[in-house]
Amino acid sequence: MGRRLYVDWRAGLALVGTLLALLSIAFVLPILVSLWYGGEDLLEFVVSMVVTAAFGLVLRELDPNPKPGAREAFFVVAFTWLFATLFGALPYILAGTGSIAQPINAIFESMSGFTTTGATVMETISVEEHSHAIMMWRQLTQWLGGMGIIVLAVAILSQLAVGGAQLMEAETPGPGISKLTPHIAETARVLWFAYLGFTVLFIVLLYCLQITGYATEMTLYNAIAHGLTALPTGGFSPEGASIAAFSPVVQWLFVPFMFIAGINFVLWWHMISGDRWALVRDTEFRFYLGAATLFTLIGTGILFFETTGAGFSDSIESAFRHAAFQIVSMMNSTGYASTDFNNWAGPAQALLLFVMFLGGSTGSTGGGIKMLRWLVILKSLRREVFTSIHPEAVRPVRMNGSVLDEDAIRGIHAFTLLYFVLFFVGILLLAVDTARIGYNIGTIDLVSASIATLGNIGPGFGAVGPMENYASFPWSSKLLMVLYMWLGRLEIFPVLVLLTQAYWRS
Amino acid sequence: MRVIVVGAGRVGRSIAANLEQTHEVVVVDRDGDTVEELTYSLDVLAIQGDGTEIGTLQEAGIEQAGLVIACTDNDESNVVICGAAKAAGETFTIARVRRRTLLETWTGSQEAFGVDFMVCMDLLTAQTIFRISGLPAAQDVKMFAGGLVRMVEFGIGPNSPVANSTVSEADQYDSLTFAAIFRDDEMIVATGETDIRAGDRVVVIGSPDSVTGFADDIVCTHDNSTDEVVIVGGSEIGFQTAREFEEHGFHPRLIEQEHDRARECAEKLPNTMVMENDATDAEFLSREHVDEADIVVAALDGDEKNLLVSLLARRLGVDRTVAVIENHEYAELFETVGIDVAVNPREVTAEEIVRFTRTDKTEKIAMVERDRAEVIEIEVSEDSVLTGRQIADATAELPDGVVIGAISRSGELITPRGTTVIQPGDHVVVFVDAAVLDTVSRVI
The missing domain is CATH 3.30.70.1450 (Regulator of K+ conductance, C-terminal domain)
Structure with a gap:
């Protein structure tokens, strides 16, 4: 790193421009939707597309042949996400309907979309208030952000063949990427194909439920809209009542697909290429499955036997269904709701708050601290206890049979600590800021708002519950949450280093 | 048969001495004095030269040779010697290596490097140490057909589920064959009606999976925690010995003084508890209850250190001590002063190769x-x-x-x-x- 004395921001921005131009193609989907529904908001999307593409192409001119190095990777990734958010907010502003027409709200909604958070500032979520195209764009931003904009770009742009690995490393959730194939572009394509495959499968299955009459509400529009947000662990829904708007059969179908979204997508590739037991053998997957099962059972018990709050003591099926749905949804950072869990009894809500700190697997689309980190932390803490009894013992920490580097373990400890520091600071700042304008909000509401945005989960409790929204927060709090969603999706460091002096100088 | 031995170190010399009566032995070595000395001390033809060169091998009569044994001190040289010998004539080649990874490469694809048989000195020593450690569950494991087939021998304890059943009752596995049963000094070739009794040693041959499955069923009654194994020194032999114990279901302890090597051993040995300390630190040994060990293996570099560690272990009250001794003249002396077994890696290797020539x-x-x-x-x-x-x-x-x-x-x-x-x-x-x-x- 000593070779470069400053960040090559021209090359970085030029690359961001290229990516932005590529991203403008995504506006084609809402344009098609608009045409299908008689041209509502058509002009707004065409303008957004042209502006985004034009801006991207202009930025590209800064450096006709950008060669970004290791240092620029952070810059490129962080700014790509920031610009994607800003331009993704254009349609909301231009359409001019409802609360999201205000710029700060539009940016919040757009960041919540790309980072697959699913927190909303839309006061009325319905296709009556907003156009079909706007609602579909909201869903699409989550799908693009799920596997990652950069991963998609690496898969498509041959220009990123060399530096692509560094960029993907900075974007992909979890410590380190595993190159599956010698060409990074092929690895990126593998990941996107697996992602696309599951998305299409889910849409088809959802629509089948409609055809067979199990779910009359699940129109083709709704099937596509939810297909686009389940696999990226997004959580947006064009229905105001989220998944509570659908029948139990639909809710049951969501559970496995939400669960899949939190599994390392790399494992599918290993399974397809011959290693059939790759999934079952993976320690992180077992831990994820075990945690989900355990907390679902506890949740079922609480919901079934708890009589205060909206219990489900009349039906074990509904208690089990809502527990499974909500645990998986909150644990891997999806944020759908099959029922308004704001009405749940205290212990059940505490359980949900607990699983919000777990996260999905590495290499999945889920956010949060993630299973692998928790596994490493548990194992290294166990070692600490052991070496306090046997001070001379030399004990490497193993994962999936191979030894973990001590530096990697330290990195994981640092990340987790930083995550918690940000979480607590977030509570404090939100508390001060809401008190400033006299917005009356409960303690648990603030706590859950901090983790729900940092962990890319979406809904929290109370005022930020699954059927509520974030619109009442002051603009400054919304900006903080935008920053938190950004930090959370890129796993803190790529964004945080940009805020340090050492990154820009020497 | 003409046998060419390349490298007249301890191993080569010992092999030559063993074969001089029954075969025509030609010894090749680079050192002139050694060659000179060998000519008079053994009934062999000694040639000075580099065994990796075809000229030297031709001088040694490679065309008539039935067997070439490469046992210089250098792994790569030994492999090249075998390759050269194969290129020069139709001969069986044996290479002695130190590194186990070379052996693994060779086992994975037999006939690699033009080597027909490879002997890994450290592994062989480790296997010997394991065998003579005489612990109750000691099993003899050998691999065949590139790892596809395994032969295992193990003892049947009194609580074992197969004790007091017949072979056909015990044979619940698809790809497993019962070969023989050893009862005291008697050997019984297994048929379906043969009884298995407690105290027998059973030899089975089959796929690794079925053998492991069978072993699990047999060993389930065996309590490994009573078999405390302590290995002192993370030398290659110490490391391989730990691995050998691990592979047979033990959880040995390995004491290594050097920080980096201790870490390296700990990374490669998941079921071994590696400790970083000086093994002559009596306070440490008693704090970690080394005195309660069933066996202590001294595998440090240096015969004197191994003697010291073994005597210290003996003094603490360890049942059985095994020491690795490089200088074979010391072996007897060590056993006189109270070490149970002294193992000499070079002797072990020479024996294995000689056995193979038969x-x-x-x-x-x-x-x-x-x-x-x-x-x-x-x-x-x-x-x-x-x-x-x-x-x-x-x-x-x-x-x-x-x-x-x-x-x-x-x-x-x-x-x-x-x-x-x-x-x-x-x-x-x-x-x-x-x-x-x-x-x-x-x-x-």
Whole structure:
């Protein structure tokens, strides 16, 4: 790193421009939707597309042949996400309907979309208030952000063949990427194909439920809209009542697909290429499955036997269904709701708050601290206890049979600590800021708002519950949450280093 | 037969001395003085030269040689010597190596490097240490057909589920063959009606999975926690010994003083508790209850240190001490002052190679019960008594004490049954009573 004395921001921005131009193609989907529904908001999307593409192409001119190095990777990734958010907010502003027409709200909604958070500032979520195209764009931003904009770009742009690995490393959730194939572009394509495959499968299955009459509400529009947000662990829904708007059969179908979204997508590739037991053998997957099962059972018990709050003591099926749905949804950072869990009894809500700190697997689309980190932390803490009894013992920490580097373990400890520091600071700042304008909000509401945005989960409790929204927060709090969603999706460091002096100088 | 031994170190010298009576031995070494000295001390032809060069090998008579043994101190040289020998003539080659990874490469693809048989000194020493440690669950494990077939011998405890049942009752596994049962000094070739009793040692041959499955069922009653093994020194031999114990289900402890090496050992040995300390620190040894160990293996670099550690362990009250001794003149002395067993890596290697020279057609052999029987792997030729016939018919012509344990046909494992027909080119793993070994190896 000593070779470069400053960040090559021209090359970085030029690359961001290229990516932005590529991203403008995504506006084609809402344009098609608009045409299908008689041209509502058509002009707004065409303008957004042209502006985004034009801006991207202009930025590209800064450096006709950008060669970004290791240092620029952070810059490129962080700014790509920031610009994607800003331009993704254009349609909301231009359409001019409802609360999201205000710029700060539009940016919040757009960041919540790309980072697959699913927190909303839309006061009325319905296709009556907003156009079909706007609602579909909201869903699409989550799908693009799920596997990652950069991963998609690496898969498509041959220009990123060399530096692509560094960029993907900075974007992909979890410590380190595993190159599956010698060409990074092929690895990126593998990941996107697996992602696309599951998305299409889910849409088809959802629509089948409609055809067979199990779910009359699940129109083709709704099937596509939810297909686009389940696999990226997004959580947006064009229905105001989220998944509570659908029948139990639909809710049951969501559970496995939400669960899949939190599994390392790399494992599918290993399974397809011959290693059939790759999934079952993976320690992180077992831990994820075990945690989900355990907390679902506890949740079922609480919901079934708890009589205060909206219990489900009349039906074990509904208690089990809502527990499974909500645990998986909150644990891997999806944020759908099959029922308004704001009405749940205290212990059940505490359980949900607990699983919000777990996260999905590495290499999945889920956010949060993630299973692998928790596994490493548990194992290294166990070692600490052991070496306090046997001070001379030399004990490497193993994962999936191979030894973990001590530096990697330290990195994981640092990340987790930083995550918690940000979480607590977030509570404090939100508390001060809401008190400033006299917005009356409960303690648990603030706590859950901090983790729900940092962990890319979406809904929290109370005022930020699954059927509520974030619109009442002051603009400054919304900006903080935008920053938190950004930090959370890129796993803190790529964004945080940009805020340090050492990154820009020497 | 003409045997060329390249490298006149301790191993080469010992082999030459063993073979001088029965074979025409040519020893090649680079050092002129050694060659000079050998000419007078042994009944062999000693040549000065570099064994990796074809000229030297021709001078040693490679065209007439039936066996080339490469045992210089350098692994790579030994491999190159074998390659050169193969290029120069039709000869069987044996290479001695120190690094286990080379052996693994070779085992993975037999005939790699032009080496027909590879002996890994550290591994062999480790296996020897394990064998003589004499612990109750001690099992003898050998691999055949590139790892496809495994032979295992283990003791049957009184609580074992197969004790007091017959072989056909115990045989619940698809690809497992019961070869023999050793009861005290008696060897019984296993048939379906043979009883298994507590205290027997059973030899089975089969796929690694079925053998492991069987072993798990047998060993389930065995309590490993009572077998405390402490290995002092993370030298290559110490490391391999720990690994050997691990592979047989033990959880040994390894004490290594050097920080980086301790970490390296700990990374490679998941079931070993590695401790970083000086093994002569008495306070540490008593704090970690090393005195309660059943066996202490001293595998440090340096005979004197091993003596010191062994004596210290003895003093603390350890039952059994094993020391690795490089200088064979010390061995007897060490055993006199109170060490139970002294193991000399070079002697062990020489013995293994010499043993191998006795059979030439077999590809791989393993001793069972100190030479009571052998398990051999052969490639079946056109004129073998086994070829093209059902096993039941073929074995009727063979003497008693022969069991076909497993067949490997183009990389696939076939479990032999009475009706299986053996084809030319098959690799067959056969259990043979030592008494009939010569008769058997003539006809198959």
